[in-house]
Amino acid sequence: MADIAVPDDVGPANTTADRVAGAGVLAAACVSAFVVNANTSAVSILLPSISKDVGASVAKLQWAVTGYSMVGAAVIVTSGALGDVFGRRKIFIGGLLLFVASCVLIALSQGAAGVVGGRMVQGAAGSTILACGMSLLSVAASGQSQMKAVTLWGAASAAGGAAGPLVGGVLVGTTGWQGLFWIDAAIAAACIPVTLRTVQESSDPNRPRSIDYAGTVLVACVLVPLVLALSEGNDWGWGSVQTLGCLAGSIVAGFAFVAVEKRVTAPLVDLKLLRNRTLVGATLAILIVAGTINALMYIASLYFQNPAAFGMTALEAGLATLPAAAGMIAITPAITPLAGRLGAARVVGIGFALSALAFGALAFVHASWTYAAFVLPLIVTAVGLGFANGPASSGSTSAVAPEEVGQASGISNMARYVGAAIAVAAIATIYNAVINDHLDKGSSKADALAAGFGASSLMLAITCAAGVALGVLMVRHRPPNTDAVHRAAAAAAPLHTIPTQPTAQS
Numbered sequence: 014m015a016d017i018a019v020p021d022d023v024g025p026a027n028t029t030a031d032r033v034a035g036a037g038v039l040a041a042a043c044v045s046a047f048v049v050n051a052n053t054s055a056v057s058i059l060l061p062s063i064s065k066d067v068g069a070s071v072a073k074l075q076w077a078v079t080g081y082s083m084v085g086a087a088v089i090v091t092s093g094a095l096g097d098v099f100g101r102r103k104i105f106i107g108g109l110l111l112f113v114a115s116c117v118l119i120a121l122s123q124g125a126a127g128v129v130g131g132r133m134v135q136g137a138a139g140s141t142i143l144a145c146g147m148s149l150l151s152v153a154a155s156g157q158s159q160m161k162a163v164t165l166w167g168a169a170s171a172a173g174g175a176a177g178p179l180v181g182g183v184l185v186g187t188t189g190w191q192g193l194f195w196i197d198a199a200i201a202a203a204c205i206p207v208t209l210r211t212v213q214e215s216s217d218p219n220r221p222r223s224i225d226y227a228g229t230v231l232v233a234c235v236l237v238p239l240v241l242a243l244s245e246g247n248d249w250g251w252g253s254v255q256t257l258g259c260l261a262g263s264i265v266a267g268f269a270f271v272a273v274e275k276r277v278t279a280p281l282v283d284l285k286l287l288r289n290r291t292l293v294g295a296t297l298a299i300l301i302v303a304g305t306i307n308a309l310m311y312i313a314s315l316y317f318q319n320p321a322a323f324g325m326t327a328l329e330a331g332l333a334t335l336p337a338a339a340g341m342i343a344i345t346p347a348i349t350p351l352a353g354r355l356g357a358a359r360v361v362g363i364g365f366a367l368s369a370l371a372f373g374a375l376a377f378v379h380a381s382w383t384y385a386a387f388v389l390p391l392i393v394t395a396v397g398l399g400f401a402n403g404p405a406s407s408g409s410t411s412a413v414a415p416e417e418v419g420q421a422s423g424i425s426n427m428a429r430y431v432g433a434a435i436a437v438a439a440i441a442t443i444y445n446a447v448i449n450d451h452l453d454k455g456s457s458k459a460d461a462l463a464a465g466f467g468a469s470s471l472m473l474a475i476t477c478a479a480g481v482a483l484g485v486l487m488v489r490h491r492p493p494n495t496d497a498v499h500r501a502a503a504a505a506a507p508l509h510t511i512p513t514q515p516t517a518q519s
Contacts, residue, residue, distance in 0.1 A: 034154035034162040037211020041204045042146035042162075043169035045109065048200050049139040050173030052116075053081070055181030055193055056132070057307075057314040058331050062190040069125035071315060075441045076125075077132040078311060079240050079434045084136030086430030087232040090281050090423040092141035093148060094224050097217040101148045106208055108141030109201050116198035120191040140430070142201075143170075144423075152215045171345075175338040178310070182331025190327075221279040228273055228281035232427075234266035236434055243438040247446045282427075283420045291412035292421055294483045296428045298361055298405035301480045302398050303429040304436025305368065305473050309394065310334065311437050312444050312469050313387075321458035323384055336388050340395035348403035357404035364400030365480035367393055372474035378467045380459035401480065436476075444469045 056078060064071045096104040115138055119131035150162045184192040242259035249255045274280040286292055317323050317330040325333060352360045371393035378386075409425035410418045447468040451461035 032153070032155045033158040034150055035211055037207055038149055038153045039162060039165060041105075041208045041212060042150045043166050045112075045142050045146055045201060045204050046166055047169045047173035047176075048197050049112070049142050050170050051177035051180055052135070052193065052197050053139065054174045054177030054310070055331075056081070057311045058178045058181040058327050058334075059185060059190045059193065060314065061318045062185050062327055063128060066190065067122065067124050067128060069128075072441065072445050073125050074128060075244065075311070075437065076129045078307070079244070079438045079441075080129055080133040081136035081139070082307070082430045082434035082437070083233065083236045083240060084133045085140040086236060086427050086434060087229050088137045089140035089144050089426050089430065091224065091226070091229045092137075093144040093419070093423060094220075094279065094281075096145040096148055097220045098222055098224060100214045100216050101145050101152070102208060102212050102214045104141060105145035105149055105212075106205055108138050108145060109205050109208070111135075112138035112142060112201045113198045114138075116194040116201070120194040120198070136430075140426075144426075149212060149215070153213070171342070175342060178314075178331040178334045178338075179328075180331075182326070182328035185327035223278045225273075225277050225279060225281040228270060228277065231266050231270040231273060232281070235263050235270060236431065238266070239263040240434055240438040243435065243442055247442050282424055283417070286413065286417060286420060286424065289412055291408050292424070294361075295405040295409040295412070296425050298365075298401055298480060298483045299409065299425050300428040300432035301365070301476055301483075302402040302405070302432070304432035305372075305394075305476060306398055307433040308436040308440035308469070308473060309337075309372075312440060312466055313391075315444070316462060316466050317384070319462055322380075322462050333384060333387075334391075337391040337395040340392040341399040344396050344399050345403070348400060349407070351400070352404040352407070357408050360404050361401045361483060362481045364397045364402070365477045365483070367397030367400065369397075369474045369477035369481070371397060372470045372477060375470035376467045376474060378463050378470065380457070380463040382463070397477070405483075440469045440472065443472055 060071050060074050060077070063069075063077075064074055067074075092104060092108065111134060115131045115135035118134065119128055122128045122131060147163070147166060150166055151159055154162045181190075181193050184190070184196070188195070238259035242256050242263070246253075246256045271284065274282055274284050313334060314330055317325045317333050318327065323329075323333075348360070355363075371390040374390045375387070375394075406425065410421050413421045444465040446465075448461045448465035451464045452458065456464070
């Protein structure tokens with residue numbers, strides 16, 4: 014999220030008033046956040062249906078998930094900066110228009126290229142809507158009213174993320190998978206006149222006019238070859254020229270990114286903030302949580318719907334993911350109080366330990382398992398990741414000075430997209446490689462699918478086990494409050510980092 018500033022025409026006499034956000038800006042920001050997050054979480058459920066309709070393999074359509082995250086990672090901070098410089102309402106409306114266009118492109122697509130390309134465009138649109146929508150809310154209100162507005166936005170984001178798989182499943186069975194995108198396009202389009210009529214333009218006159226376009230491009234240059242190597246390395250060969258070339262290109266782009274960020278006036282990532290061990294630990298925890306959640310939903314959606322496994326419909330698969338969503342929602346009220354009593358470090362460690370144990374149990378999946386055997390591990394995984402992510406999201410912004418909150422939240426939100434892109438690519442490769450290996454050895458398709466799911470779960474268990482150590486970096490962070498905004502922030506944490514105290518305005 015970009016640094017928060019007051020509208021251009023708000024004078025000094027008004028900046029300290031407890032301003033209440035109007036119904037129009039609340040509706041535009043919250044409804045668009047709900048739609049973006051619901052759309053994002055629904056897509057994995059839709060992949061088997063899209064695959065049949067456009068005649069492309071699910072492995073190829075995996076880029077509809079990773080491509081979205083890659084572009085989102087590159088754009089989310091830049092879109093907030095563009096709003097600060099050129100006007101938040103203007104950039105927010107641009108994001109809505111781009112989102113509508115991407116939905117139409119995907120819904121009309123007859124092949125994988127249109128779906129994947131549309132989703133990449135949607136990654137830019139979605140991250141722009143989230144970054145600028147939050148900023149519009151923050152400048153439309155101040156003091157405790159700002160926190161109430163942020164609470165509603167966080168609740169809308171969390172609700173969208175939880176509802177997405179179920180909504181996607183319902184629509185596949187009634188309108189076809191295209192229905193999700195047509196409906197989302199209509200809702201996003203309806204937000205445009207509401208925004209034009211009710212939302213006041215704002216920008217940050219104190220912010221440097223320069224935009225770190227080079228940093229944005231370099232983030233993409235780091236991620237694209239890395240994800241390509243993870244996705245194709247098994248087919249190319251891990252020691253092949255293509256794979257090693259992609260990895261080398263990613264490393265070179267990483268060094269170039271650091272060099273650029275040290276020199277630009279308004280960097281995408283303020284490297285000085287990375288000296289803050291709490292922020293670093295929180296950001297890495299957020300990256301792991303986002304990656305494991307997205308990877309789990311990806312393989313679970315495919316496994317549950319495969320005829321050789323459970324053969325569920327998209328709706329049934331959406332319902333099958335509800336225990337995980339319900340588990341994460343149910344423990345939300347307990348996250349902040351528990352972190353306040355035990356400390357963020359212990360709660361993050363406990364959360365990752367629980368998730369590692371649950372993923373470890375899923376590593377033993379067998380073709381004979383019924384869906385009932387998945388329920389408890391899914392719930393425990395979600396609870397564990399919720400415990401890890403809540404204090405991490407809070408720590409990423411509360412561990413820095415008020416004037417650095419925008420940069421810190423931008424870093425943590427970028428980490429979510431990066432984690433999702435890398436983890437889904439890596440786990441999809443493991444899942445497909447193990448399945449194909451077992452099929453080549455003569456295993457039944459059911460056994461091969463179970464082996465792929467088990468191997469993927471084992472990798473996720475190892476990743477979460479490594480995350481336990483991140484609690485050491487957050488040992489000094491202890492969230493003090495348990496009010497509504499902290500609960501909303503914890504609920505929204507898997508999707509977006511939001512500030513939990515009124516932000517200093519410029």
